[in-house]
Amino acid sequence: MKVLIVEDDPLHRSYLHEAVNAALPECDTVIEAENGTVGEKLAREHKSAHIVMDLQMANRNGIEAARTIWKERPETRILFWSNYSDEAYVRGVSRIVPDGAAYGYVLKSASDERLKLALRSIFVESQCVIDREVRGLQQKSLGQTNGFTDSEYEILVDIALGLTDRAIARRRSLSLRSVQNRLQQLYDKLDVYQAASDDNDDGRFNLRARAITIAFLRKLLNYSALERAETELQEWLDGK
Amino acid sequence: MKVLIVEDDPLHRSYLHEAVNAALPECDTVIEAENGTVGEKLAREHKSAHIVMDLQMANRNGIEAARTIWKERPETRILFWSNYSDEAYVRGVSRIVPDGAAYGYVLKSASDERLKLALRSIFVESQCVIDREVRGLQQKSLGQTNGFTDSEYEILVDIALGLTDRAIARRRSLSLRSVQNRLQQLYDKLDVYQAASDDNDDGRFNLRARAITIAFLRKLLNYSALERAETELQEWLDGK
DNA sequence: GAACAAGCTGCGGGTTTACGCAAGACGGCG
DNA sequence: CGCCGTCTTGCGTAAACCCGCAGCTTGTTC
Numbered sequence A, B: 001m002k003v004l005i006v007e008d009d010p011l012h013r014s015y016l017h018e019a020v021n022a023a024l025p026e027c028d029t030v031i032e033a034e035n036g037t038v039g040e041k042l043a044r045e046h047k048s049a050h051i052v053m054d055l056q057m058a059n060r061n062g063i064e065a066a067r068t069i070w071k072e073r074p075e076t077r078i079l080f081w082s083n084y085s086d087e088a089y090v091r092g093v094s095r096i097v098p099d100g101a102a103y104g105y106v107l108k109s110a111s112d113e114r115l116k117l118a119l120r121s122i123f124v125e126s127q128c129v130i131d132r133e134v135r136g137l138q139q140k141s142l143g144q145t146n147g148f149t150d151s152e153y154e155i156l157v158d159i160a161l162g163l164t165d166r167a168i169a170r171r172r173s174l175s176l177r178s179v180q181n182r183l184q185q186l187y188d189k190l191d192v193y194q195a196a197s198d199d200n201d202d203g204r205f206n207l208r209a210r211a212i213t214i215a216f217l218r219k220l221l222n223y224s225a226l227e228r229a230e231t232e233l234q235e236w237l238d239g240k
Numbered sequence C: 001g002a003a004c005a006a007g008c009t010g011c012g013g014g015t016t017t018a019c020g021c022a023a024g025a026c027g028g029c030g
Numbered sequence D: 001c002g003c004c005g006t007c008t009t010g011c012g013t014a015a016a017c018c019c020g021c022a023g024c025t026t027g028t029t030c
Helices: A010-023 A036-045 A062-072 A087-096 A112-123 A132-142 A150-161 A165-172 A176-189 A192-197 A207-217 A223-238 B010-023 B036-045 B062-072 B087-096 B112-123 B132-142 B150-161 B165-172 B176-189 B192-197 B207-217 B223-238
Strands: A002-006 A029-033 A050-054 A078-082 A103-107 B002-006 B029-033 B050-054 B078-082 B103-107
Touching (some): A002 A036, A010 A029, A010 A050, A010 A112, A029 A036, A036 A050, A036 A062, A050 A062, A050 A112, A062 A078, A078 A112, A087 A103, A087 A132, A103 A112, A103 A132, A150 A165, A150 A176, A150 A207, A150 A223, A150 B207, A165 A176, A176 A192, A192 A207, A207 B150, A207 B207, A207 B223, A223 B207, B002 B010, B002 B036, B010 B029, B010 B050, B010 B112, B036 B050, B036 B062, B050 B062, B050 B112, B062 B078, B062 B087, B078 B112, B087 B103, B087 B132, B087 B223, B103 B112, B103 B132, B150 B176, B150 B207, B176 B192, B176 B207, B192 B207
Parallel strands (some): A002 A050, A050 A078, A078 A103, B002 B029, B002 B050, B050 B078, B078 B103
């Protein structure tokens, strides 16, 4: 069995290396990559490898890397190992998981025990292992209760990119008014009004900009999500 | 000599611990804190301690912690040890450094050697040590060449918070028109127009929202900066 | 098939933004 | 002092945004 470790931080990388050795005696080769680009390359060379992947790397982040890897070989098993459980990450990951693929999402704050268990479950037993905390988010966010619909999330990203209503309408093939409807929905769910009106009519907010702020503060958006959305936008712009 | 380590990540914490022991044989006590809040408390108890501080911690980030520590004891020597050199961090730090205080800013990607050197320089020799890369940013951003004026940065933060022009005017004691002038200046410097007009008049951007996006992508803003700005805003709102 | 919920769309109008134009205000500098 | 650049402010306008109202298309349920 081969395991590929894709991780920025040298300390974390060697920690992972040890953990893999301890948890998987049947593993004979461990390969390390220090960023997403190298990770993709090594994954291509060592086809049979299972992967432990950090999200949030400077050069090319884990979600991007995982996407291209899964595109080439959807049955690859990937364990995401991340510092954060931002909804933006969770959403980003579950958007790219191929049907039926075995994967995992474990926080760096988890105990050694948990990490080793996850390694065995995924790489040996082909089971999905999602940290409790992450799992909670996933259900709340993807289930519509209290969470955001895909269409709401979509328009959130669009205004976060700085598109005008008209541009969004074109991009999503909607009428202007529909776009604005969705925006209202979004403002509603984000509680943009609460702070805006409140009691004092002083502290007035620009709804659109405020929605973005709140989304960031609630970790619905983060740098990595923005970055991905931006490159998608550029592709769309180029493709006409 | 006492050294206080304030750092989220257990791996990094123990690495730092070792580095301090190796670099500073005259140091007899090393104390560890796993977040900003505890860090502040321990700094208060061990008044004479020098501090190594991570930025970006979940509970209370390094800049906040450093600010209260420096407020109580401005001569404290603090070495910031961070993964990133975002302009938002650099700005955040240099805004709170007391006059004449010795401090340092070293990236986690620096070599052992660099870290140890920095430890000695700051804690023994009271010299400021700023990583080359960070230094570059600092000069470019604080010097007006190509960088952003304080007033420009201020208004950037204000729109990122989601305030309306009118609200900004009140907050900064300006006329509406002046606020809008500064916005235009900002849009100019951020190159918001470029993409907006370009050749195709299709891809139109909402200037205000787009400015925020670009600022994030360029790391002029990040989560921590937003968070700080938001609490400041709330204080201002409460204070009327 | 009737009833109902959910989403898309057009119309109309009140508010906010973006910005050109131009008249002061302030501070250096020869 | 007079000249000049930078900053502030007011006025006015075109565009964009926010949103209530109302008519349509769906899909679901009984």
